[in-house]
Amino acid sequence: MREIEYREAIKEACIEEMDRNPKVFLLGEDIGVYGGAFRAYKGLLEKYGPERVVNTPISEQAILGGAIGAALTGYRPVAEIMFVDFCTLAMDQIVNQAAKINFMTGDALHVPMVLRTQGGSGTGIAAQHSQSLESWFYHIPGLKVVMPATPYDVKGLLKTAIRDNDPVIFIEHKTIYLNKGPVPEEEYTIPFGVADIKREGSDVTIFAYSAMLLKALAAAEELAREGISCEVIDPRTLVPLDTDALINSVKKTNKLIVVSEAVERGSVASDILAIVNDKAFDFLDAPVKRVCGLNSAIPYNSKLEKACVPTKENIMQAVKGML
Amino acid sequence: MREIEYREAIKEACIEEMDRNPKVFLLGEDIGVYGGAFRAYKGLLEKYGPERVVNTPISEQAILGGAIGAALTGYRPVAEIMFVDFCTLAMDQIVNQAAKINFMTGDALHVPMVLRTQGGSGTGIAAQHSQSLESWFYHIPGLKVVMPATPYDVKGLLKTAIRDNDPVIFIEHKTIYLNKGPVPEEEYTIPFGVADIKREGSDVTIFAYSAMLLKALAAAEELAREGISCEVIDPRTLVPLDTDALINSVKKTNKLIVVSEAVERGSVASDILAIVNDKAFDFLDAPVKRVCGLNSAIPYNSKLEKACVPTKENIMQAVKGML
Amino acid sequence: MGKISKEMQIEMLKKITEIRRFEERTVQYYQKSKIWGYLHPYIGEEAVAVGACMALKKEDYIISTHRGHGHAIAKGADFNKMMAELFGKSTGYCKGRGGSMHIADTELGMLGANGIVGGGLPISVGAGLSCKMEKKGRVIICFFGDGAANNGVFHEALNMSAVFKLPVIYICENNLYAISMCARESVAGNDIAARAKGYGIPGYKADGSDVIAMYEAVEKAVDYARKGNGPSLIEAETYRFLGHHPNDPALYRPKGEAEDEKKNRDCLKNFKEKLIEDKVITEEQFSEMEKEIEKRIDAAVEFAENSPEPELDKFLERVAINQ
Amino acid sequence: MGKISKEMQIEMLKKITEIRRFEERTVQYYQKSKIWGYLHPYIGEEAVAVGACMALKKEDYIISTHRGHGHAIAKGADFNKMMAELFGKSTGYCKGRGGSMHIADTELGMLGANGIVGGGLPISVGAGLSCKMEKKGRVIICFFGDGAANNGVFHEALNMSAVFKLPVIYICENNLYAISMCARESVAGNDIAARAKGYGIPGYKADGSDVIAMYEAVEKAVDYARKGNGPSLIEAETYRFLGHHPNDPALYRPKGEAEDEKKNRDCLKNFKEKLIEDKVITEEQFSEMEKEIEKRIDAAVEFAENSPEPELDKFLERVAINQ
Numbered sequence A, B: 001m002r003e004i005e006y007r008e009a010i011k012e013a014c015i016e017e018m019d020r021n022p023k024v025f026l027l028g029e030d031i032g033v034y035g036g037a038f039r040a041y042k043g044l045l046e047k048y049g050p051e052r053v054v055n056t057p058i059s060e061q062a063i064l065g066g067a068i069g070a071a072l073t074g075y076r077p078v079a080e081i082m083f084v085d086f087c088t089l090a091m092d093q094i095v096n097q098a099a100k101i102n103f104m105t106g107d108a109l110h111v112p113m114v115l116r117t118q119g120g121s122g123t124g125i126a127a128q129h130s131q132s133l134e135s136w137f138y139h140i141p142g143l144k145v146v147m148p149a150t151p152y153d154v155k156g157l158l159k160t161a162i163r164d165n166d167p168v169i170f171i172e173h174k175t176i177y178l179n180k181g182p183v184p185e186e187e188y189t190i191p192f193g194v195a196d197i198k199r200e201g202s203d204v205t206i207f208a209y210s211a212m213l214l215k216a217l218a219a220a221e222e223l224a225r226e227g228i229s230c231e232v233i234d235p236r237t238l239v240p241l242d243t244d245a246l247i248n249s250v251k252k253t254n255k256l257i258v259v260s261e262a263v264e265r266g267s268v269a270s271d272i273l274a275i276v277n278d279k280a281f282d283f284l285d286a287p288v289k290r291v292c293g294l295n296s297a298i299p300y301n302s303k304l305e306k307a308c309v310p311t312k313e314n315i316m317q318a319v320k321g322m323l
Numbered sequence C, D: 001m002g003k004i005s006k007e008m009q010i011e012m013l014k015k016i017t018e019i020r021r022f023e024e025r026t027v028q029y030y031q032k033s034k035i036w037g038y039l040h041p042y043i044g045e046e047a048v049a050v051g052a053c054m055a056l057k058k059e060d061y062i063i064s065t066h067r068g069h070g071h072a073i074a075k076g077a078d079f080n081k082m083m084a085e086l087f088g089k090s091t092g093y094c095k096g097r098g099g100s101m102h103i104a105d106t107e108l109g110m111l112g113a114n115g116i117v118g119g120g121l122p123i124s125v126g127a128g129l130s131c132k133m134e135k136k137g138r139v140i141i142c143f144f145g146d147g148a149a150n151n152g153v154f155h156e157a158l159n160m161s162a163v164f165k166l167p168v169i170y171i172c173e174n175n176l177y178a179i180s181m182c183a184r185e186s187v188a189g190n191d192i193a194a195r196a197k198g199y200g201i202p203g204y205k206a207d208g209s210d211v212i213a214m215y216e217a218v219e220k221a222v223d224y225a226r227k228g229n230g231p232s233l234i235e236a237e238t239y240r241f242l243g244h245h246p247n248d249p250a251l252y253r254p255k256g257e258a259e260d261e262k263k264n265r266d267c268l269k270n271f272k273e274k275l276i277e278d279k280v281i282t283e284e285q286f287s288e289m290e291k292e293i294e295k296r297i298d299a300a301v302e303f304a305e306n307s308p309e310p311e312l313d314k315f316l317e318r319v320a321i322n323q
Ligand SMILES: Cc1ncc(C[n+]2csc(CCOP(=O)(O)OP(=O)(O)O)c2C)c(N)n1
Pocket: B029, B058, B060, B082, B086, B089, C040, C066, C067, C115, C116, C117, C118, C144, C145, C146, C147, C148, C149, C173, C175, C177, C178, C179, C240, C244
């Protein structure tokens, strides 16, 4: 199969959906000639013109309100917030408006919009540009949360997100836009709520998503050479969560490690632990182990920055500590 | 001991701290003649004048920036955001600025400010005025999170919050302002990070805070009559968290129920579960049980609203289910 | 006033009366605890909504505020569904989930009230984008208060709408207060209409107690918008006859101010007297009209009373969708 | 220009040169990967910061942006600590935790750069409140870009500062671009200074390529603020000579635009030539000054190179404080 970059997969998803449905349009900062901060939209302005590739002022609330209002009136906007850190400027629109409108209006209105953004550390851009805030969205009823790790997944899931009738928070990772991976030429979509066993194994289950999935796979690879068999499960969508796949894997391996780049305290990882505790306590041979970000903002210095988020070694150590 | 209302205790704390330190001042919406949405500040404008009781426009970002900037330059502001739901309009100031400034500047600057706000459901004011968002703040390094349930605690903790050198998120509950409780005439403060065993017991530990603490106590009272002995532990401050007190209690009772009004998914409650799982797995006779808010926005209709958050009965049932 | 037909004038008077009577009744039922939570009566401001909505076509949109009943009724909302919603019933606009602050009606292009001050402003941008993309000449009116005019969302929405020349008519209902905060003390420069210049768009004041003045002002802006010239800002000078909500005695207002307003600027009394003087309608015809309105409100109350509460099971099913 | 002494003129030229040479060097070291993450060079805009800060006393405050090196240097920041910070070293302003976007210096009243566009605007309100409460005649300059002028924070900060008549001087550095977005296409009305009228405060433009013009404009505003008249808004017309960051070729700008600006509006070249023409300084003296500056920058680079990396252990200790 041909291999394309993660960001190309994003672009292909947009093109296919924009061609499929004239109601789909893009908005956000620097998405015009600039093509977006990570150049995922390169060429789309030229292709679709400024009405469908809406380059906006630096007005995060109006960007998301722009998406919500358009969604309420028949369009399917894909709004980009350049960094998930900047969502902090518009949480009202996300949480009090987009997430709740359908509920509050007794299902009278729907908000079929996608909020595309990216997060995570690893590029030395420090505390206000490196956060992993998925735990916030995960906590809010009414939001779907998608965090694809591979070109294949990002394409199939973005297409599904655009077709969804309710708001989807679509979080990419800043370090993986140039990663290449197999993506079929033919059209496909990936349903929400279906985890992908990225690697089968029998000794321990590793639950990981986004950039951390790649570290988990690298760890599993290395551990395999030492004779340790890890099952690596990628939820792909945190909401809806494929609880069954997770529990089934735990029932098989009886051991679970949850890996997440986000600050551990109050994280999705803690919640995954809690879910497994609820549903598969008796199958656990050892307490579930979280391997997460330190309880710290992300520093500039590379050495410190690296120390703040899980490494392949941390994951390997956690696996070994469990056996 | 004399009994005073929760809101009077808040006012007393402010008065004492404002008298003690001329750098302390209040700002927020409708805190002037109106005395604040719950009248906790009634009379303070008259007492301290408009320079120390700053009645602001509806500008949540400028209110919090107003606090941060004053804190950076030698003052000790207590900023009020009328409902925790409206913090969504100013999360950048809280999370990217207040929480991180000390860290990002290599400890050069401090932000000694208090954000006073209130949350929770129970008064029929629906989805945008009834949220419990402490889990968000809990997830962000650099923020302390205080959630007092009684007049005694709110007074002692608010005084400590005002004296703290770093930002404190101080979350009250809208249904308890008129509750009365014993508060000494003499001055006192309550240190952060010290849980309070609100009721001793031996069969099961119930961890609960804010308004849910009161429900937990009511449940424990009723269970006592049935011969079941619950230990009810009130963390009072979620950050810093008195992990020792929690673990010690679990080691004693070997059973834990975590009660929280917040939506269960991705909540503080999940994290408490995870902490106990990490530190006291072997002492648990049964999986930790969470009794939390439904995964829903809060509806207007009272019957539905009540169904969305834990009741005394839910807590009792959870206890019984564990024995 | 030449071009405004007698029929239209009578229709305006009727709508004003509908809102007045409806709101009086909601206050009554609030005091009887049939309605609870927050209720923000529109009494005294009716001419703003009516004048504005009369300048619209049925397919045009409006977006509203926490004080939204008047806007809904002016756009044609159904009394039964409104009252049932306020009573928290399953037959209400929001199936009892939303209450006063979340009424929306897709068929009428009423995109929703809002519990967040200014929450609709960013959303108006999106509706404006969609009107523009659709090219059917639709427009949207965005209502908001003097308090909202100081929030960041105002700025982002007006700027972005102006940048893209969106067909949005911004109507600021300056009723002189935001809860207890007087506009003279919170709106720097004390001239909201003048803020339009900062965005290079038309801005003007209109007498919000005069339905004809309102109609003419809004018609001009609607025309301007339909022609593709972009947004306008209209500051409607109005007054809230009651407190912020039914339990607010509004002691923060200078003595006599409300009485003067009620005496001199009552949009219902003045317009009725004018139409009688102009022989557009007789006192008897008006009484007749009023009676008919009262009857419809009686019927709405009966409908609400007799409607079933939402079913808990169904609600829980709905909630499960979020998982 | 009469009252501006020769010494001051020379000081201005020196500061401009310092910034220019410092920035050139940071770009070099960025290309050598000694500096990483985000770096936003101030080259071309030096006269704005220098003219502005020359109008301040030492005890006055400034608050800065992501493009903040020039502001820091103009206020007197230490080259060594700045360069060390950019190199991520423990001797840097932020102990290597902050990098380019978070430099602050309490002693100089430099309240911090910011990675969030407009993030400093709300904070300026608080610093303004404290200046006003202190009654020592202090003022604060708040720098921000044309892009930030479209964000809600601009509105909230200007309105609130105007309401309370705070001594804040708002300086919008209109360098025509926000990353790729041209101000003409994002600032509705294309006149940022005119927005001041909406808040009833003075607003005017100043030639940001002319340090004397900047100084005079800012001095007027400072004087106005010190006298208790409140804030002003100054739109400094300037231009970013380089791309948004060192790797941005700035292809979104029309051909020749940057070349013209560099040729005609280079604040360093023009001011130097003027001072030579006015016989305030000779070519030789300037060369001497330049050499001395280069030496200090060399020394700063050496200092940075030779400084130790932050110690991981110490960092982890600091992190533990958050627990
Ligand atoms: C963002 C936000 N801040 C504060 C509130 C609390 N609040 C509700 S109504 C109101 C006053 C609004 O004033 P205005 O915009 O003038 O509308 P009016 O009530 O006068 O119609 C306030 C402060 C809120 N709902 N949302």
